[in-house]
Amino acid sequence: MKKLILIDGNSIAYRAFFALPLLNNNKGVYTNAVYGFTTMLLKIIEEEQPTHMMVAFDAGKTTFRHKTYGEYKGGRQKTPPELSEQFSLIRELLDAFCITRFEMDNYEADDIIGTLAKKAEKEDWNVKIYSGDKDLLQLVSDKVTVALTKKGITNIEAFDEKAIDEKYGISPLQIIDMKGLMGDSSDNIPGVPGIGEKTALKLLKEFGTVETVLESIDKISGKKMKEKLEENKEQAMMSKELATIYLEVPYDSNLEDFSFGHYDKKKIVSLFKELDFSSLISKFDEDGETLEKEEFDDVKFEIIDDIKAEYLMNPSALVVEVIEENYHKGDILGMAVTNEAGHFYIPTEVALKSDIFLEWAKDETKEKWVLDAKRSVVALGWKNVLLDGVTFDLLMASYILDPSASSHEVSDISKRKGKGQVQEDDVVYGKGAKRSIPELDELADHIVRKADTVFKLKESLEAELKENEQLELFKELEMPLSIVLGRMETTGVKIDTEQLKQMGADLEKRLIVLEQHIHQHAGLKFNINSPKQLGEVLFEKLGLPPIKKTKTGYSTSADVLEKLADDHEIIQHILHYRQLGKLNSTYIEGLLKVTSEKNRIHTRFNQALAQTGRLSSIDPNLQNIPIRLEEGRKIRKAFIPSESGWKILAADYSQIELRVLAHIANDAKLIEAFQEDMDIHTKTAMDVFHVKADEVTSNMRRSAKAVNFGIVYGISDYGLSQSLNITRKEAAEFIERYLKSYPSVKDYMEDSVSQARESGFVSTLLHRRRYLPDLTSSNFNKRSFAERTAMNTPIQGSAADIIKKAMIDMAKRLEDEQLESRMLIQVHDELIFEVPEKEVDKMLKIVPEVMEQAVSLKVPLKVDVSAGETWYDAK
Template sequence: MTNKLVLIDGNSLIYRAFFALPLLNNDKGVYTNAVYGFTKLIMRILEEEKPTHLLVAFDAGKTTFRHKTYKEYKGGRQKTPPELSEQFPLAKELLDAFNIPHYQLEQYEADDIIGTLAGAVNTKDWKVKVISGDQDMLQLVSPSVTVDVTKKGISEVESYTPAFLQEKMGLRPEQIIDLKALMGDSSDNIPGVRGVGIKTATKLLGQYNTIESVYDHLEDISGKRLKENLVTYQKEAFLSKQLATINCESPIELTVNDLAYNGYESKDVFTIFKELGFQSLLDKMDHSGSVNEEKILQSVDYTLVEQITSEMFTGNETLIIEMLHENYHQATIEGVAIVNDANKYFIPAAAAINSSVFKEWAENERNKKYVYDAKGTVVSLLRHGIHIKGITFDLLLASYLINPAENNQDIPSIGKRMGYEEVRFDEEVYGKGAKMKVPEQPILAEHLIRKANTIHSVKHRVEEELKKNEQFKLYKELEMPLALILGEMEHRGVSVDRTRLDKMHVELKERLQTIENKIYGLAGETFNVNSPKQLGSILFEKLELPVIKKTKTGYSTAAEVLEKLEGEHEIISQILLYRQLGKLQSTYIEGLLKVIDEGKIHTRFNQALTQTGRLSSTEPNLQNIPIRLEEGRKIRQAFVPSNNDWVIFAADYSQIELRVLAHIAEDEKLIAAFKDNLDIHTQTAMDVFHVDKNDVDANMRRQAKAVNFGIVYGISDYGLSQNLGITRKEAKHFIDRYFMSYPGVKAYMDEIVQEAKHKGYVTTLMNRRRYLPEITSRNFNQRSFAERTAMNTPIQGSAADIIKKAMIDLSLKLKTDKLQAKLLLQVHDELILEAPKDEVEKLKQIVPQMMEQTVELMVPLKVDYAYGDSWFDAK
């Protein structure tokens, strides 16, 4: 029998998973994206590889035996983000649940552990599979050792055998070490030979076999500069070979026999999936941990309705408007379910939207409706000429307020948390991806009735939870009214002048062509500017610019690398501009042109997504149109009023988060500065630098501004140093000076952290909660992140609450005063309206008034406004 040993590079794969997946966290506020990606990879390995022996190897620490040879080894690496480092202990807990051995050895790296074990079983009775994201491992390839290297994130791998390595790279496994010796590796700070990239190194090894032979034949090597570099950096080359060589005789304390793998207990895996909040993985298991192919649910009775009558309604109904796709601006209504205390009804879509009785019931505000996603319900029916009113309960918003960190806010997940499980997940009924389809009517009807039953059954309990948390007012008076306003805004959409966008598209295309030609002229040849490989060859081989960073495949041409080279050659600034304008063209101009529908764009505002309560925008994201470049700002010229003789009117809160901070912290000096209408950044510069107002220069004010807003976001000295390009010591000095100048802010920061430790959560001015279970963690990184979050959430969240209330107050005022002006967009701290020109004078009064007086703080809220023929002109 052949044994199969699978050796996994834990650090490499967790790192790759972190950057491959969006930053996710569970209901406890713990980041889980890296662990989630790693988990899926582990499950795939167990299923596909079926190992008889298994180990996950980890690096033991920052210092290894290689540092004795070269103390700068790995010296250029950026500090591991705390959001990643806090996930390593979780990954090891997960491996324990799977009964998978993991190991680390002081002074050695995971590569060395893997190399030693792979070499220990180099016989015909064993097959070895090494899995890593690091091409260094390719030196271990042999007839019995295959190395899988992750290619795209962690979802794709390339399997290297000796034959494939030869075909792909033209090298034998032992030559990988020589390759690294010649070209170096910036990620590990291995120096190599300056000016030698993967192309040159591979060519040299093809000719001379080893690095030693390269140096034996120096006189035969063509190219004056290459020869000079090989001579100059000979010491570095042989040092690099030593550093790059995996130690296959590491003094590990385990043997292959210790790695026998006999599977895992399902209940252990189920438990950790539940703790980590991996709902999609949990859904495939029952509570014992076994795979759950089909849930057995109680039968439901309902009436199929083809003709709607008024007798069906009691005045308190739960309503489901079912669409398969998230974008309710385009999705087809597949069916309607109505449940009340007396009956349960399934109504085919056409029978509902074409019924005058249904329309009359829906538009009567006295008829109370309970729904899931009020905003989506409003928009979906407005598309069919039905303006639903009387929505008094929204399960999505209510559940979101109870715990905004909860990743799964669909009806079955909420029902489960509330003790009601008589409903299937949509994927079970419709399938997913390309296989998604509407089932036969009886299956669809039963699913919709179960959804409506869930809402009807848990409504009372959810409302009681909100009242217990003192959040019912936030829910009823802020989020619910706002959902209906947002629904009307989204349906109304924003008018777009397609002609202007088309013109910008043509102009930008011509501009890009001009820049491209200029790049070709500076390079002395044509090439694919968008190809990192070709660009790297031009910059670092032909133009001989200094190599800042190398990747596994050659030279890095990332933005941060090019920015460091900007003064070295004129071509760099042109490439950076080309990239910026190229992204503007493809992502924004072409992206917007694709979604124009009858002259308008209809975004969706995510009301139940962010943990701070801020709205975000999607499909398309109109909050994120870039405005740093003039060409980006000009995109706003295409956003115009929907009527002639109308204008776009924009109103923006000035420094709202700093004003909220002054109020919450009750800092006398900060309050006085805002009351006296001082420039807060100049004032902070005066305090931090101990200078008079007249001595504050532009750089001082810029640094003070970074400190001001950094404090709001709980910035560390490291973060501030990165923002300002200064040392951590200088950054710490700035922060310390700030707290000395504003002691109330320091006292608030200390108190709110203690309050979070005591309660387990923090709240905004309007009682929005954010839970912080990691605030008492023994893990320094987890605890530090939670502490920063405790400091900034009440500020950011309160600012979000204030602008939401302003939208409600302003919307009501526009209706009360019978104005034609309409809200179009909310972009961070700004509200965008459209209005007839003859209403502008009125808006100049009421918009700032409503926004500034929406809440009463210790400092005045200040609103700036502007208007014009387009969004661009309203500045």
């Protein structure tokens, strides 16, 4: 039997958006609706095993129903831009799954679904419809089932004819009559004033239809009821007409066009990676795929077993091949050099034993053009080889020129630049469990091709950078930063493992105490980490109101528990238990796992990832150690100097993004506030609420702080309402007052969009570009995201560039003054150093001096700096 699944795309997307907290990927794209939609889709596919699928969307705001009633759906709030922007991604997701999607002007998704459901029913197919709209219940029959989403995205209530009869006591078609009498506030269908669901059902059980009810007004008891029906006859009939799903949408395709069973695994994995859906990627493991090799021209090369000086001409392209993602732990498989003398493959052991190579590598006068400077510096550094004289980095050049590119692997760069003569690494080495090192000839050929590509592309990419006014960004910022970061990674940061272990032991004791408190409040022992057992305790034994259900029972997610926090004392204990448990497993145990035998952690900084230019940290992520909880902050106590008697010094830019906003927007009030060193959030509250400084309440300042930082990230009324727990109307009014108080900020936001629309990109103060082709898109959702990006990228990107510049200046200052102090970590706007006792006073002076002079703005840059025995103490 064929089974057709029909999904109301708009309804499921809305449900997912409001059920999940606002999420975004590393590029700032909101993803919570896409994630919720995806999990719902995977659940449907797994449970239903459909043979055919189709997702219908609403095409626009106006439908044929508006001719009948102009106010149809007139009361709905405007879709939050954070959701609107995600619809294009949902459509892209469906295309990757090879699921047909459809929309048609003048019709709603309900009409499309109704038309196709009835067509499939006539052909004796089984049909199941997924939506949150009760109107679709009118389609239920012996072949059609409707699954309605309830709270959350996985709590589903399925309706067949029996279920409708049990719940409402009427037939599916009478759902239309019920809407005709009671109306529907969500669609602004008026119905008969004063008649609710209970009364409507009572009338329909007695009279059957709206028409019969209106014909039988004399038989109805109650004077007021009769008057309401008499006065609203036309409105009742119109409401029934509005609620009736149209079953003859002119859709010409055959139902077989909705066949489902094949999907584009590569596209799905690529999209999941772009959206940062790491937990879902494993469901679509690609390891079993065999990638085909491309046919390329031959490259002649020599395999060297004795290095001679003439092989290392000036300049030379150098590739140090380490294929492990974590290059701190990876072996160097071999090296390749390309220059005017030819192509040379150098086995690792040959290079490391050659005085000629070692001297050439560290000679800063010998130009090296590399594929990835940081990876090369670190890999050779672990072999005690110093790499200097790097003047070109293909990875960084590609990243600056094409920041939105999904990959900066040399094979992809070469294809984009028309020089595609390099196989993908996965083709040569395989993937996952099948990963292996090929025979020497194939290995050498692959690495040599990479060096050849670097050598051939250097001149043309630098010409592009120069044309874009980005050569200085490349040569003076990103290139030297690669070397600085490489040295920081190799140095690493020392960890007091005993301290971490003690913290873990202390947390274990606290978890035991919390467990006892929870069991006491519950009146029984149970597994707190079992959502099923916890749900039964909370919602059955203790009788707390269930907020959300899943297919396995009650939801006990953090957002559910937080809503119940005032209902029972047990909730706070459970939330604290979870927080401490995560601290212990993710951070205490997690850090111990990646600590080396010498008690050091060597993180990796992603320099070519975020389109804003921000650095991120992985393996482990040192930028994400939680500091909201005191227990989380204390983890920083385990980060200590590597030398006895040294100190940890931390320097943090104060409100750098708001200072950049003041500079770029040239707003007089913001500039004045920063120049006079005022509390910017108090100043904003004064301007927005028109009060004096001593009249600013904590709530006023909190609201001002939220909108100050929100403006930097392109906040909407919905986003601010969620942040402050106020209505969207109140949030919109606050944003409006803010923009009236700071008109130059409003002008900046508008001008940044219009200028980007003309040029196609936005720029930071140091000329980093972010291209925004979707600014001219006819797709509203894509265009909205691009507009928000145009506003916030110059601010976020400039702040990122400033701290990068500060890092380079700081590294040079340490070298020039021959200081022993070392730069260890960058955490967004903060730099961490380890400092000898004798240099502490000097570093307390020169670090803020260097950081505050990194660039010149219309407002002063301010740096807070302090030193202590540990990272925790340096605050």
